[in-house]
Amino acid sequence: ARARRRALCPLLTPDRLGMPAMFAQDAPWAEAQAELSAMSMYATPRNKCTCLLNCCARLNLGLAARGGGHGADEFLPALVTVMLHCPLRPLAASIAYAGAYRHPLRLEADGESRCYLTHALSALEFIRTCGASQLVGVSPRAFAVAMAVGLRGAALEEAEAVTAEERSAREVPPLVARGGGSGLFFSMRW
Numbered sequence: 001a002r003a004r005r006r007a008l009c010p011l012l013t014p015d016r017l018g019m020p021a022m023f024a025q026d027a028p029w030a031e032a033q034a035e036l037s038a039m040s041m042y043a044t045p046r047n048k049c050t051c052l053l054n055c056c057a058r059l060n061l062g063l064a065a066r067g068g069g070h071g072a073d074e075f076l077p078a079l080v081t082v083m084l085h086c087p088l089r090p091l092a093a094s095i096a097y098a099g100a101y102r103h104p105l106r107l108e109a110d111g112e113s114r115c116y117l118t119h120a121l122s123a124l125e126f127i128r129t130c131g132a133s134q135l136v137g138v139s140p141r142a143f144a145v146a147m148a149v150g151l152r153g154a155a156l157e158e159a160e161a162v163t164a165e166e167r168s169a170r171e172v173p174p175l176v177a178r179g180g181g182s183g184l185f186f187s188m189r190w
Contacts (some may be wrong), residue, residue, distance in 0.1 A: 007150025016135045017077035032058045032082045039094040045102035056116045080123045
C-alpha cells in the first residue's frame with residue numbers, strides 16, 4: 001500500500017482529478033493533513049470523527065475562499081489529495097474504526113459526520129483502486145509507466161531501510177559487568 005501511494009503521488013494532482021485550477025491554488029492542504037494525522041493520537045471513535053470533521057471544515061473553508069460555491073466535484077479531489085499525503089495505513093485504520101464503532105444513532109443524529117465519513121471511505125477506496133481511466137489527461141500507458149517507476153523507487157527505498165536496520169542490529173552494545181555485594185549485574189552500555 002505504501003509503494004502504491006508513493007507511485008500515485010505524482011499522478012494524483014488536483015488538475016488530474018478534475019479540480020478546477022482556481023480551487024487548487026494555495027489550498028489548505030497542510031492544515032487539513034495535520035487534522036487527519038491527529039486521528040491516530042485519539043482512541044475513541046467520536047474523537048476520530050471530530051478530527052475528520054475538522055479536516056473537512058478546513059477544506060471547505062479553503063475551497064470557499066478561493067471560488068465561492070463549490071460542491072462534491074471540488075471537495076472529493078481535495079480530500080483525495082490530502083489523504084494521499086498522509087500515512088495511509090493508520091489513517092485507513094482510524095477511519096474504519098470510527099465508522100465501525102461510532103454509535104449508529106450518533107452518526108444518524110449528526111448527518112455531517114456520516115457524510116464526511118462516507119467521503120473519507122470513498123477517497124481511500126479511490127486511492128486503492130484508481131486507474132488511468134479515472135484521471136484527466138493520463139493515458140493507460142503513461143499510468144502504467146509512472147506506476148512501474150514509482151513502485152521500483154519504493155522497493156529500492158524499502159531495501160535501503162532494511163539494510164540500515166540490519167546494520168544497526170549488528171551493532172549490539174557490549175555487556176558490562178557490575179559487581180558488588182551478593183550478585184553480579186549486567187547492563188548494556190550504549
